[in-house]
Amino acid sequence: MTNLTRALLGASALCTVAGLAAAQETTLTIATVNNGDMIRMQGLTDDFTEQNPDIALEWVTLEENVLRQRVTQDIATNGGQFDVMTIGTYEVPIWAGQDWLAPLDNLPDDYDVDDLLPSVREALSVDGTLYAAPFYGESAMIMYRTDLMEEAGLEMPDSPTWSEVMEAAEAMTDKENDVYGICLRGKPGWGENMAFISAMANSYGARWFDMDWQAQFDSEEWNATLTDYLTLMNEYGPPGASSNGFNENLSLFQQGRCGMWIDATVAAGFVTDPDESTVADSVGFAQFPNKEGLDNHGNWLWAWSLAIPASSNSTDAAKTFVAWATSKGYTELVAEEEGWRAAPPGTRTSLYENEEYQEAAPFAEMTLNSMEAVDTQQPSVQEIPYTGAQFIAIPEFQGIGTAVGQTFSAALAGQMDAEQALSQAQSQTQREIDRAGYTD
Missing domain, CATH: 3.40.190.10 (Periplasmic binding protein-like II)
Structure with a gap:
């Protein structure tokens, strides 16, 4: 066998091994x-x-x-x-x-x-x-600027009410210097703005459906929820908030432009990262708010x-x-x-x-406590025919939640008021839940 033949055979074997x-x-x-x-x-x-x-x-x-x-x-x-x-x-x-x-x-x-x-x-x-x-x-919690709270002469309770959150948002807003009292999700989606708004509604005593699967957006609790949400965002929130989801609000908070941000507990590691956050050394944490007189913080899981x-x-x-x-x-x-x-x-x-x-991780205990406090079987103080916390655990919710999220985002963008948005959400939701056969 010649040297050339040996070389060719060796190359062939190597190609075979590489191919295998x-x-x-x-x-x-x-x-x-x-x-x-x-x-x-x-x-x-x-x-x-x-x-x-x-x-x-x-x-x-x-x-x-x-x-x-x-x-x-x-x-x-x-x-x-x-x-x-x-x-x-x-x-x-x-x-x-x-x-x-x-x-x-x-x-x-x-x-x-x-x-x-x-x-x-x-x-x-x-x-x-x-x-x-x-x-x-x-779960969800409040992340807030301790320095701005101190400048405003306020203290954030470990378990604040929505009225206390509203007061703090007003006190920390400084629009001339591009600082806004509160940042919340506004981007439409069942897992974007509706995750937050559903949790907020739970804390206000609202529910998506009654025990007969009748939509409840025409209730006083939902009216109070959406009215206060729009007030917080329009009066003390950043411009263009109807396009802001988790990532956008995280960036705003890290840049020092939010006095408070109520969102997922996982964000705590990013807002306290000195390499990414300009306010890492002045961040405090508190429980998701509750409505006065209701012991329900609207935590999600x-x-x-x-x-x-x-x-x-x-x-x-x-x-x-x-x-x-x-x-x-x-x-x-x-x-x-x-x-x-x-x-x-x-x-x-x-x-x-x-x-x-x-x-x-100074936020570790708050995260664990928030997660352990969630009751996915009974997220509302009222009787409900569904489970979930910031979502409804039925297949149709993905479509229904997204449709309602688009309606509420349009209200935030000024295209309709709270009453009109709730009326539209009521008809959208009831039509789809009837079509799916839940009310038969």
């Missing part, structure tokens, strides 16, 4: 939301690929409303576009009940499913089987979670990724790279028992 390796590599397509925690996770995936060189990752990162639309369409049509989806506590029980999600059984022993916070684990399970793994969990659609052809590889991204090891990786304050909150008991985390 390429053929054995699995590519996972992951759909996720464009928020800070998910962006951070993408930046740390070298750790995963080093441990799993046979699994490649492709990311589809989308704005929240677009993500929900894309993954819902894909899974409902068995499209198979994604191997891992970022979804929430609303979708999991509904989609699992339709056999659209792969069960997350046989996770590694060191994953420690029992360490997941009970409320979050229950929300992501059906008949005791986990169908999504929580990346981070949250949400977890952005990773789930595997049943249509995926790479279930085992997808499960390997999900286990990595939601593990104790990932939490420790974040702490090592960016400090314990940045660890994904609201998913594991062990995190809240960690003294290093407690010391680094």
Whole structure:
């Protein structure tokens, strides 16, 4: 055999090995939301690929409303576009009940499913089987500027009323210097402005439906909720608020332009990050407000979670990724790279028992208390035929909530008043709930 023949044979063998390796590599397509925690996770995936060189990752990162639309369409049509989806506590029980999600059984022993916070684990399970793994969990609370409160001569109670919030918003507003007393969600969407407004309505004693599935937007409680929301935003909020969602308000608060921001507890790690927030050293926290005379703070429960659609052809590889991204090891990786304050909150008991985390995260206790206070079975003080907190746990809510969110956002933009918006929401909601057969 000549040297040339040997060289050709060797090259052929190498090509064959390379071809087999390429053929054995699995590519996972992951759909996720464009928020800070998910962006951070993408930046740390070298750790995963080093441990799993046979699994490649492709990311589809989308704005929240677009993500929900894309993954819902894909899974409902068995499209198979994604191997891992970022979804929430609303979708999991509904989609699992339709056999659209792969069960997350046989996770590694060191994953420690029992360490997941009970409320979050229950929300992501059906008949005791986990169908999504929580990346981070949250409730809602007030984040406020301690320096502006001090300048205004006010103190924020640990458990304020809406009247006290209104007073503080007025006192901290300084429009000449581009500082606004309060920032709230205005961008339309069932998980955007309606997440906040539904929670606020719960705290005002309102409900979406009575026990006969009759819409309740014509009630005094809803009128008070929307009227006060529009007053807060129009009098003391930033301009263009009807376009502001979580990310936009986070940016405004970090820039020092909001006296208060009432939103997801997960934001606390970002507003206290000295590398990102100009007001990191002057942020305080308080419970979600309640209406005077009502002991109901309107807390919500949400977890952005990773789930595997049943249509995926790479279930085992997808499960390997999900286990990595939601593990104790990932939490420790974040702490090592960016400090314990940045660890994904609201998913594991062990995190809240960690003294290093407690010391680094002054918001830890408030987050845990807020999450543990949520009653998804009875979020309103009135009788209701549904469950949920900032959403209604029925398949039709995605469409109904988005429609009502568009109406309320239009009211915020000045296109109609509160009475007109509530009347429109009433007819929109009742028409759809009747069409779905709930009132039969």
